[in-house]
Amino acid sequence: MDLVGAGHVRSKEWRAAVEDVPREEFIPEFFAKIDRTDGPTLWDPISAERSGAERWLRLAYEDLSHVTQLNGQISPADVLEPVDGNPTSSSTMPSLVVRMWEDLDVVDGSRVLEVGTGTGYSTALGCHRLGESNLTSVDVDPEVAGRARQALARAGYHPQLVVGDGEEGSLRGAPYDRIIATCSFRYVPQAWLQQSKLGAIILVTLSGWLGGTGLVKLTVTGDGTAEGQFLPGYVSFMPSRAHNPQPVVIPDLSEGGxxxxxxxxxxxxxxxxxxxxxxxxxxxxxxxxxxxxxxxxxxxxxxxxxxxxxxxxxxxxxxxxxxxxxxxxxxxxxxxxxxxxxSGEPDIQSFRVTVTPHEQRIRIPSGKSWRLPVP
CATH class of the missing domain: 3.30.310 (TATA-Binding Protein)
Structure with missing residues (x-):
């Protein structure tokens, strides 16, 4: 994959990080997607031992997201054959990982909170650029976090890793200059703003239950307040588990409406x-x-x-x-x-986001706005 030629890597610091951090250390095994027309999607467990080192390494360095967990508990090591399931953890495609780090506008010494450790690959890139002492990463899943800790150690990095709800952030590394989320949220958690310095940048994918999604870049403007806008391009992440929709219940349609x-x-x-x-x-x-x-x-x-x-x-x-x-x-x-x-069907990058302790809104250029579903 040529991340420089494609324009995803834009600075020498992040180029050095991508060149030095071995992605294969963070995905020793993963699932490859098998689409079917006669049934549900299947997931084929991939590893060097099971699939051959050449295939495993080739897939590891393709610019693809690789699923590493199904149904909140099934890892590739747990199965021998392709299985169906709902992806719940993955290694994000490197082009998006690096693009987001570039968009975060870090500088030397920036203290960063990463929400969603996942495999630890993104964490390792941040450690390379900023130093492991400046990185705090939180993941809700103890098993996922444990595998990430081992992979990071193999690559020579020992940042502060926290097992917990990413919506609550982490006080251990606060206050932060930057916050980056590798899972999506329906709104911006207030805890992040409370743990940020004035002027801090927050990069988070806002999504919802109809599939609408976009990457938002916010600047913290005060106590519990921030403002910013959507960035161009399609970005989709698995939702934070607390932001998943409840199972659909079909209402009684027999009486008609x-x-x-x-x-x-x-x-x-x-x-x-x-x-x-x-x-x-x-x-x-x-x-x-x-x-x-x-x-x-x-x-x-x-x-x-x-x-x-x-x-x-x-x-x-x-x-x-x-x-x-x-x-x-x-x-x-x-x-x-x-x-x-x-209002002229404006593109998503013209949508503005405002966050206060009392409400969060997305506004289009005409001035029309809607509240985000903050509980």
Whole structure:
């Protein structure tokens, strides 16, 4: 992989870090994805012993994210054959790791909190650039953190590693000049601001339950306050475990709701971009569920824990939306997307983020804004 030629590595300090830190030390085993048309995705355990050193090393140095844990507990060493499961930890693609470190604008001596140690590869890059005494990294999973500690030690690094909830940050290395998160959040944790110096930079991926996501760069402006904007480009991370959605419960649709035609297609819920993000901001507690054409349920269903729902019905050429429950979810989505349309459909990097102790908002250039779902 040529991270310099692709423009991801922009400085000599980070180039030296990438050249000196061996990624293979941090992914001695991982899962390779096997897509299937006749069943769920499978995950093939990869290691030098099992797959051959040549294949393992080639995959380790491809610019790919490699899944290292399934279902919060299954590691590649636990299985002998491909298995299905939900990825819960991974080694992020190196181009994104380095791009984020570059965007963090560290300087010599910067004290950094990293949220999401993962395999420890990103942590090692930070140690190389800033010195291990300036790095504090926290991960919620004791087993993941333990493997990262061993890998870092093999590579010669011994930063301060903490097992705990990344949303709470860590007082051990505070106050911080920089905070970088390698998992996504629905809002910016207040603990991070309280543990930051005035003027500190926070880099975090804000995401939600409809898949809208983007990398946000914030500057701490005061006690519990920060402001900033989304950076260009698509960025997606696994959510912090506390920010995962609850299992979807399908409400009773038999009684029917209020139906009308709509000009807004359900694609806005599934197509990455600013429109999807705006739809998510309008209904932050909602989830999108798809059903096949042979199902008795609607092909597209937007559902919320309070039993509010929006279901697409009707044949070709007609878009009929049926809404039920205490809230009219599709009305809210339409209103938000129309605000984005009427302001010229601005790109995500023009979206501004403001954080205070009382609320957090995302604002588009027209001035329209939505609150993030801070509990």
């Amino acid at each position: 209020v139906s009308r035609e709509t000009t807004l297609a359900p694609d806005v819920l599934t197509t990455y971009g600013p429109g999807q993000l705006v739809a998510q901001l309008a209904v932050p507690e909602a989830q999108h569920v798809s059903f096949g054409p042979d199902s008795d349920l609607p092909e597209h269903l937007l559902v919320q824990p309070d039993d509010s729902y929006a279901a697409f019905r009707g044949g070709p050429g007609r878009r009929i939306i049926e809404q039920g429950g205490p809230q009219r979810l599709w009305d809210q989505v339409e209103s938000a997307v129309e605000s984005w349309h009427s």
